[in-house]
Amino acid sequence: MEPNKIISCAANTSTSKYRNVKVAPQRKRILSDTRLLPSPKRDVASPNVKRRPPLGDLNKNVATFNKQSGVSSSKITITSHARTETKLPNQAAYMLFNNDEFHSDICDEYLETMVLHELKKDWKYVSPKGSVKCYQVHSRANVVNWLIKAQEYLNQPSTVFYKTVRLFDTVLAATDVPHNMYQLISFVIMWIVTKFENVHFPTTKKLAKLCNNVYTIEQILKLEKKLLVFFGFDLNVPDTIFYVDFYIIKLNHPSELLYNAVEYILECYILHKTSSTVIASVQAAAAVSLALNLLHPTSQLWDSLSNIVGYYSDIELNDVMQDMLKQIHKVQDPKYECRYPFEKYSAQEKQKVATILLRKLIAS
Incomplete structure (x- = not known):
C-alpha cells in the first residue's frame, strides 16, 4: 500500500443524520456551556460534569470498510478501520529526549515555579x-x-x-x-x-x-x-510530557532508556479506559516511578525526589501503577488487538525497551 495513506476505507456519499443511533438512558443530553471545573479532591475527578448536546451531523455519512463484506452501514464501529490500516513508513519518531539539551541551566526555583503554575490547571479536562x-x-x-x-x-x-x-x-x-x-x-x-x-x-x-x-x-x-x-477555544491542556521531563531532570539521572521506558508505559496505559480520569502529573509520576522500579529495582531514586514540588509517594501512585502494569502485560499479548506500543518500543531505535521491561516483569 502507498506510504502516504494511513488507513484504507470507503466513503458513502449518501446523507445520514444518525437518527438511528441508540443512546444509553443514563447518558442524558442536556444543554450546557459549562467547562470542566477543578475537582476539590486530588485523585478523583468531579462527577458532576454536565452533559453537552451532540456535536451535530455531518453532511455525509461516514461508512466503514469491512474486509469480508465491503462497505458497511454507519452502525458498524470503527474497529474495521483499525484492522485495515497500512503499515506506516519507518520514519524516526519525534524524540523529546536530547542529551545536548537535557542538562539545562534553568534555575531550579524557576523550574519549580513553572510546575506550580502547571499544577494549578492540572484538573482541566x-x-x-x-x-x-x-x-x-x-x-x-x-x-x-x-x-x-x-x-x-x-x-x-x-x-x-x-x-x-x-x-x-x-x-x-x-x-x-x-x-x-x-x-x-x-x-x-x-x-x-x-x-x-x-x-x-x-x-x-x-x-x-x-x-x-x-x-x-x-x-x-x-x-x-x-x-x-x-472546547471554548481553550486548548491549554495539562501536559503529561512536561511533568515527565521535570521529574527526570530532577532525578539528575539522564538516561535515554529510562525516557523510552516511561513513554512506553504511558502509551500502554493511555489505552486504558480510566487514563483520562487521572491528572497529568500523577500519570507522569507513576510512569517514572514504575520505570525506575523495573529498571533499577534496588535503588531509591524516586524517593530522592520527596522534597520537590509535584512529588507523589508510591502509596499515592499505587493504584495507577497497578493499572499500568496490567496494561504492559496486556499490550504484549499477541492476541490483544491494540498492541502497537509493544511493536513500536520493541524496535532497535527505542532500545527494545518493551522486551527489556517484559523480561524484568517475568523475572520478578
Missing part, C-alpha cells in the same frame, strides 16, 4: 470516573492505538498525542458520539492540537489524503469549527 462506558471501550482503544501511529507518521511530539487523547475523552464524557465518528473526531482534534502546538502542521488536503479521502475537506473543516466551539 479530567474526565469523571465511569465516563467511558463498556460499549465504548473497544472502539476507544482502537482509536487511541491508531492515533499513536498517526502521531508518529506525522512526526509530531508526544505532547500532541497525549493532549489529543485527553480532549477526545472529554468529548466522550460530555456528549454522545456515534461510534463511526470516533476516528474522525480524534483525528480532527489531533490536527487542532498540532496547529496549537507547532508552526508546521499538515493541510486539510493532506489530512484527507492520509485517510484515503474517507473524510472530505468539508467534513474536516466543519467538525473543526464545532470542536473549537465545544
Whole structure:
C-alpha cells in the first residue's frame, strides 16, 4: 500500500443524520456551556460534569470498510478501520529526549515555579470516573492505538498525542458520539492540537489524503469549527510530557532508556479506559516511578525526589501503577488487538525497551 495513506476505507456519499443511533438512558443530553471545573479532591475527578448536546451531523455519512463484506452501514464501529490500516513508513519518531539539551541551566526555583503554575490547571479536562462506558471501550482503544501511529507518521511530539487523547475523552464524557465518528473526531482534534502546538502542521488536503479521502475537506473543516466551539477555544491542556521531563531532570539521572521506558508505559496505559480520569502529573509520576522500579529495582531514586514540588509517594501512585502494569502485560499479548506500543518500543531505535521491561516483569 502507498506510504502516504494511513488507513484504507470507503466513503458513502449518501446523507445520514444518525437518527438511528441508540443512546444509553443514563447518558442524558442536556444543554450546557459549562467547562470542566477543578475537582476539590486530588485523585478523583468531579462527577458532576454536565452533559453537552451532540456535536451535530455531518453532511455525509461516514461508512466503514469491512474486509469480508465491503462497505458497511454507519452502525458498524470503527474497529474495521483499525484492522485495515497500512503499515506506516519507518520514519524516526519525534524524540523529546536530547542529551545536548537535557542538562539545562534553568534555575531550579524557576523550574519549580513553572510546575506550580502547571499544577494549578492540572484538573482541566479530567474526565469523571465511569465516563467511558463498556460499549465504548473497544472502539476507544482502537482509536487511541491508531492515533499513536498517526502521531508518529506525522512526526509530531508526544505532547500532541497525549493532549489529543485527553480532549477526545472529554468529548466522550460530555456528549454522545456515534461510534463511526470516533476516528474522525480524534483525528480532527489531533490536527487542532498540532496547529496549537507547532508552526508546521499538515493541510486539510493532506489530512484527507492520509485517510484515503474517507473524510472530505468539508467534513474536516466543519467538525473543526464545532470542536473549537465545544472546547471554548481553550486548548491549554495539562501536559503529561512536561511533568515527565521535570521529574527526570530532577532525578539528575539522564538516561535515554529510562525516557523510552516511561513513554512506553504511558502509551500502554493511555489505552486504558480510566487514563483520562487521572491528572497529568500523577500519570507522569507513576510512569517514572514504575520505570525506575523495573529498571533499577534496588535503588531509591524516586524517593530522592520527596522534597520537590509535584512529588507523589508510591502509596499515592499505587493504584495507577497497578493499572499500568496490567496494561504492559496486556499490550504484549499477541492476541490483544491494540498492541502497537509493544511493536513500536520493541524496535532497535527505542532500545527494545518493551522486551527489556517484559523480561524484568517475568523475572520478578
